Every structure is written in structure tokens, then in C-alpha cells.
Amino acid sequence: MYDLSATPFFLKGSGYPEGYLFPWVVSDFSLMDAIEAGIVxxxxxxxxxxxxxxxxxxxxxxxxxxxxxxxxxxxxxxxxxxxxxxxxxxxxxxxxxxxxxxxxxxxxxxxxxxxxxxxxxxxxxxxxxxxxxxxxxxxxxxxxxxxxxxxxxxxxxxxxxxxxxxxLATPDAVTIATVHQAKGMQWPVVFVPALRKNRFPSKRQGGINVFHVIPENAVPDAERYRGTEADEARLFYVAVTRAQKYLALSFSPGGSSMYARRSVFFDLATRNPNVLTTPPPARQVARLEPRPRHELPDVTLSFSELKYLFECPYQFKLRFLYGFNPPIHEALGYGKSVHDVMAEIHKRAIDGDLASAAEVADLVDRHLNVPFAYPALREQLRDAARKAVSRYLAENRGTLGQTLYSEQQVQVRVAPGITVDGRIDLIRRLDTNETSIVDFKSTERAQAEEVTRDQLHVYALGYQDLTGQRADLVEVLNLDERSRSTREVVDESLLGDIQDKIRDAGEALRTNDLPRHRHWCKACVTCDLAGICRDKPAWRRPDKNQ
Incomplete structure (x- = not known):
């Protein structure tokens, strides 16, 4: 059932015959044909x-x-x-x-x-x-x-x-889309046709382009806007990873000699021992009884929301579904301010501009935003931020040039309609040529270690979906000198586990299955909404007689 809410046929001057029904409405009947046939x-x-x-x-x-x-x-x-x-x-x-x-x-x-x-x-x-x-x-x-x-x-x-x-879900149909349009989507079966040389990867086109209007020297790293084979390779990775079960790649010569040869991507794929170069024999299977499909509500979670969902489903429910907000802390904004300083330092490093210790005071003063801090606390926070940034530069300035991405937006689609959306603080190349994903922590406020490990591996999934490459390490770099930093190798088995965990969390959110923990636990100790959930156990209460 469709609500057209407008004339469902083309008008005079549209380039189509007047009265021709939109092809997505019914068929190729004109309006007069439809009247004569009894449809109208x-x-x-x-x-x-x-x-x-x-x-x-x-x-x-x-x-x-x-x-x-x-x-x-x-x-x-x-x-x-x-x-x-x-x-x-x-x-x-x-x-x-x-x-x-x-x-x-x-x-x-x-x-x-x-x-x-x-x-x-x-x-x-x-x-x-x-x-x-x-x-x-x-x-x-x-x-x-x-x-x-x-x-x-x-x-x-x-x-x-x-x-x-x-x-009811929209009817099953074939989706025809560009690779760019398919980002973030997945289907059981995907066809990638026309894998021809000069088509995919595409040939650089001549003629007028943007650099006829804007001088190349006015655009940093102008070459990346022209498109390279490496960019096309990343796009090919996006195309082939849209398939959930079956992937078909095909080539046929085009209409001119320019498109007569196979794409290097086609040859690369067919050299893979897991790729069949001829179709498998068709199997005779019993057809399923058709039944209505139900539309599943989309679930999109940020990294921070996912953290709360992992830590305690009921706390997530209170915060994000019922709208219970914790009391405003006087230091609110400090962590975001320090993150903004680190983002500027690393974005400049990508362009070859390395920040020095002499710039720390100016960097902090420009980014510090703590609107609820009283004057004395504001000065304490300013001093703490300057010390944290100075210490970081003293220890890491020599490796700033190895920054790959800073504050990089990523999206992880783990199941139909379940997406995790967020930013990775820092992705850098180590001296060992390994890729490390870094999450900055600006205070000593503790978070459950297993939650942090899960969160970092979500970042690793996001990096893999972004680039088609696997990260080697995940790090928590604590800017507070009283807290320790951690670094560990990406656990391949945990990547699969975390996808299952996110999928289960999304399904729990769809069905409103967000229970509280059965007993008082570590998550309850740090939760500022614990009093809504349950009474503090007697062994946690202070003795009034002491």
C-alpha cells in the first residue's frame, strides 16, 4: 500500500509522454490505458x-x-x-x-x-x-x-x-546501487558486474576539473582528491564486503578497446583460492512457504552508549530511554577540552606541523571549556590540562609524525539494522610498522577493565570497516599521571565475540530486555543512578556509630 499524495503520472514537458504512470507505481500503463482497462x-x-x-x-x-x-x-x-x-x-x-x-x-x-x-x-x-x-x-x-x-x-x-x-517489511526486491550508496548496507547476495580495466578501477578523466578553478598548491595533499588506485582498492573492499552469503564478480568486454580488458581487481579476486571461477551446480531445494516479513526497527548506538549497555543494561535504560541524567559535575567539560587539544595536535601532525611545548598554554586556553567550574577549580583544571599535554608531548613528540588518523569517524554494522557509530581518538603507526588504535582517558575515573577491552575492540572493528585493514594493537593512553596506560594485541577471537555481543545488545534493546544486575556489583559502585535501582547493601553502608 503506497501513499502517492501527488499526481502519479508524468506531466507535459517532463520528457515522458503526458499521462505516463511513474514506473515504480504500477506498470507501463498510461493513465488513459489504466482508465480503459478498468484499473481507474x-x-x-x-x-x-x-x-x-x-x-x-x-x-x-x-x-x-x-x-x-x-x-x-x-x-x-x-x-x-x-x-x-x-x-x-x-x-x-x-x-x-x-x-x-x-x-x-x-x-x-x-x-x-x-x-x-x-x-x-x-x-x-x-x-x-x-x-x-x-x-x-x-x-x-x-x-x-x-x-x-x-x-x-x-x-x-x-x-x-x-x-x-x-x-510489514518492504517487499524483497533487487537493489541497484553504486558502491558509495551501498556503504553501511549488506545483502545476502551481491553482484559486482563490469569489472573492466579503466572502469573499476576507474581511469582518471581529462578535461575541466576542480583544479582548473582552484590552484593545486592551495589544497593540502591535492593528489588525494584526484583518486588513486589505492582509493579504488578500498572502494572495491567496500563492494565485496556488502555480501553476507554469496558474492558474484563478473567481467565482459565493453563497447570500446578502452574497456576490453579485465580489471586488476577481477584478477586479484580469481587468484584467491576461496573464489570459484565457474558457477557451482544448481541445487534443487524445496521452496519455503511465503510469509510476511516484519520490519525490524533500526538500532544505532554511539560508542559511549554501547559502553553503558555493556556495563549495565538497566543503567542504559534509565539514562537513555527514561531520561535520568546524573547531577552536573563541576568539572564537566574538562575531558572534552583535553580531547580537543589532543585532536588539534594530531591533525596538525598529519599535515607535518608538530606542536611544541611552548604552545601548550595557548592550546589549553583556547580549548578549555568548563562552564560549571568555580574560579579556583577552573585554575586547577587549567593547570592539570597543561601538565597532561606537556607530559604527553615530552613522551610522544618524536612519534607525532606517525599519526594516521585523528578523531576519525567510523561506523560498524554488525547485523541488519544494528549499527555502532562514533569516533576513534587516534590511529597511529608504531616504530614496528604496526597499527595501533589509541583511546585517550583524561581522568583517573575508573571503568571496568572488561568494558574498556570490549570498547577498544569495537574501535578495531570500525577501523577494519573503514580501511579494509586490521589493527595490530589497541591502547588506553591515560593522560592522568596517577593512572596507568594499557596496550594489548588485538584479540581476533574477541572481535567475533564482540560482534555477537553487540548483536545481542541490539536485540535486547529492540525487545526492551534490559534487566538490572542480580546483585550489587562493581558497576553499581560507580553508578550514580544505583539508588533508583536498589538499596545499597548493609556491608556497603558506613557505620553511624563509628
Whole structure:
């Protein structure tokens, strides 16, 4: 069931024949063909008379019910659940009754077996507000009462978009997309066609380009905007990793000699011992009984939200679903300020500009933002930040030039509709030529070690999805001199475990299965919402007599 809310055919001057239906609506019928074929009914000759009186009830329908229908809605209001005028509802049910008979005849005919288009039910409304009202009536809607919401099935069963209390998924169909459009998406089967030389990887094009407008020397590292084979290789990695189960790569010569040879990527893939160069024999398998698919709600989590979800699902629920916020700490903003200083230092390092100890005071003063700190505390925080940054530069200035990325945005898609989105503080190359992912900590405030390890391995997954390369090490670099830093090798087995853990967390969020811990634990000790969850055990309470 689709709500077009506009003329569903091309108008004069569009480049298409006037009256030609949009191809994604029904088929290649023009509007006049649709009228003549009976898809659009002309309300003059009845095809099925179910009238109970002498009056022609549905002639000039809109003029009869117009006074009972809204013209437009104030911003922020909704029509969901509002009933239709009796004459309009009767007309819809009458037309639907006729349609249901036609659909049943089509379903049992040879036309259905051949996959031909079924009969189409079209309702033309007098404005878009009424169109939405009719659409909700026919296909279903979400009814909200206070904080509780429920899905209401459509009144005309064949067109209901709600089934078993869930939105039905969009129909299975082939998605045709560019590699860029496919980023972040996955499908069971993916085809990557036209792997031709000069097509993928693409040939640098001549003619006018951006550097005819902007001088090359005005753009740092201008070469990267021209596109290199390494950039195309990363794009090829994106293309082949969109497949969840089956991947098909194909080549055929193009229409000119420029595109007559195979792509180096095709040759690279076929040299892999896991790639078949001829199709496997087709297997005869029993077809599954078709059943409606239910749309799964998308779950997108930030790294910090994921941390809370791992640490304690109930704490996550209180913070992010119920909106309980911890008290504002007087030092709020200190950690973000220090991170901003480190980001500037490393972004400059990527461009070959290495910060010196003499710049520390200016860097901190420009980035320090602690709006709730009283004057004395602000000075303490300023001094602490200067010491932390100075100490970091003294220990690491010689390796700043090995910075690969700073504050790099990454996305990890671990399952259909479950995505982790966030930034990695620092990715650098070590003297051993290993790649290390660094997470800065600016205070001594503890976090469970296993949560930190999980979080760092999520970063490793994000780096792998970004570049197609695996990180070798993950580090926690603590800028507070009283706390220790850690460094460990990326645990390949933990990468798989963490994907499973994120998938389970996403499913738990979808089903609202976010229980509290059974007993008081380390997470409860540091949780500022623990008092909402449970009473502190007696052995944790101070003795008033002491």
C-alpha cells in the first residue's frame, strides 16, 4: 500500500509522454490505458450494485463529504486514529469488496502464475491531508496514548501494512546501487558486474576539473582528491564486503578497446583460492512457504552508549530511554577540552606541523571549556590540562609524525539494522610498522577493565570497516599521571565475540530486555543512578556509630 499524495503520472514537458504512470507505481500503463482497462474506475456505470436505497450515494462523493474532512493540519498535529465520514468509509469498503473478488480471480488465474501485475486499487483524494487520513484507514497506523503506542491494522485487510502487531517489511526486491550508496548496507547476495580495466578501477578523466578553478598548491595533499588506485582498492573492499552469503564478480568486454580488458581487481579476486571461477551446480531445494516479513526497527548506538549497555543494561535504560541524567559535575567539560587539544595536535601532525611545548598554554586556553567550574577549580583544571599535554608531548613528540588518523569517524554494522557509530581518538603507526588504535582517558575515573577491552575492540572493528585493514594493537593512553596506560594485541577471537555481543545488545534493546544486575556489583559502585535501582547493601553502608 503506497501513499502517492501527488499526481502519479508524468506531466507535459517532463520528457515522458503526458499521462505516463511513474514506473515504480504500477506498470507501463498510461493513465488513459489504466482508465480503459478498468484499473481507474469512472464513476458512471456501476460494475457491482450493492446499494440499499434509490439515491446514487457515491456520485460527487468529495463534494458531499468535504465539509466533514480537514483541509490542512496545524504543524505538529496528527490525524492518526481519526475516523472517516460514513459515506467515504462506505465507498471505500464497497470498492474494496469489488476489488477483493477481482484479486481472488487473478490469484487463481494463469496471469498470477506468470507473475503478471495484479489488479490495482487506486483512491484519488481531494488534498494531501485527506490522502493521509485515507491511507491510515486503509493500511494501518501507529496510535499513541501518552507514552504508550500500538500499531492498528488497516481496515482493508489486503492492503494492511501491519501484521501481528508489527509493520510489514518492504517487499524483497533487487537493489541497484553504486558502491558509495551501498556503504553501511549488506545483502545476502551481491553482484559486482563490469569489472573492466579503466572502469573499476576507474581511469582518471581529462578535461575541466576542480583544479582548473582552484590552484593545486592551495589544497593540502591535492593528489588525494584526484583518486588513486589505492582509493579504488578500498572502494572495491567496500563492494565485496556488502555480501553476507554469496558474492558474484563478473567481467565482459565493453563497447570500446578502452574497456576490453579485465580489471586488476577481477584478477586479484580469481587468484584467491576461496573464489570459484565457474558457477557451482544448481541445487534443487524445496521452496519455503511465503510469509510476511516484519520490519525490524533500526538500532544505532554511539560508542559511549554501547559502553553503558555493556556495563549495565538497566543503567542504559534509565539514562537513555527514561531520561535520568546524573547531577552536573563541576568539572564537566574538562575531558572534552583535553580531547580537543589532543585532536588539534594530531591533525596538525598529519599535515607535518608538530606542536611544541611552548604552545601548550595557548592550546589549553583556547580549548578549555568548563562552564560549571568555580574560579579556583577552573585554575586547577587549567593547570592539570597543561601538565597532561606537556607530559604527553615530552613522551610522544618524536612519534607525532606517525599519526594516521585523528578523531576519525567510523561506523560498524554488525547485523541488519544494528549499527555502532562514533569516533576513534587516534590511529597511529608504531616504530614496528604496526597499527595501533589509541583511546585517550583524561581522568583517573575508573571503568571496568572488561568494558574498556570490549570498547577498544569495537574501535578495531570500525577501523577494519573503514580501511579494509586490521589493527595490530589497541591502547588506553591515560593522560592522568596517577593512572596507568594499557596496550594489548588485538584479540581476533574477541572481535567475533564482540560482534555477537553487540548483536545481542541490539536485540535486547529492540525487545526492551534490559534487566538490572542480580546483585550489587562493581558497576553499581560507580553508578550514580544505583539508588533508583536498589538499596545499597548493609556491608556497603558506613557505620553511624563509628
Amino acid at each position: 474506475k469512472i464513476p458512471r456505470v456501476p460494475v457491482d450494485d450493492d446499494a440499499t436505497g434509490e439515491e446514487v450515494a457515491y456520485l460527487h462523493l468529495w463534494s458531499k463529504v468535504g465539509a466533514e474532512l480537514p483541509k490542512r493540519l496545524p504543524k505538529g498535529t496528527t490525524l492518526a486514529g481519526q475516523g472517516l465520514p460514513g459515506a467515504l468509509e462506505g465507498a471505500l469498503r464497497s470498492l474494496y469488496g469489488n476489488y477483493a473478488k477481482a484479486f481472488a480471480r487473478w490469484e487463481s488465474s494463469d496471469a498470477a502464475a506468470r507473475g503478471e501485475t495484479p489488479p490495482v486499487f487506486i483512491v484519488v483524494c481531494n488534498n494531501t491531508t485527506v490522502s493521509k487520513l485515507v491511507y491510515d484507514f486503509v493500511s494501518g497506523f501507529e496510535q499513541t496514548m501518552g507514552r504508550v503506542s500500538a500499531l492498528v491494522s488497516g481496515a482493508l485487510p489486503l492492503f494492511s501494512n501491519v501484521g501481528d502487531g508489527h509493520w
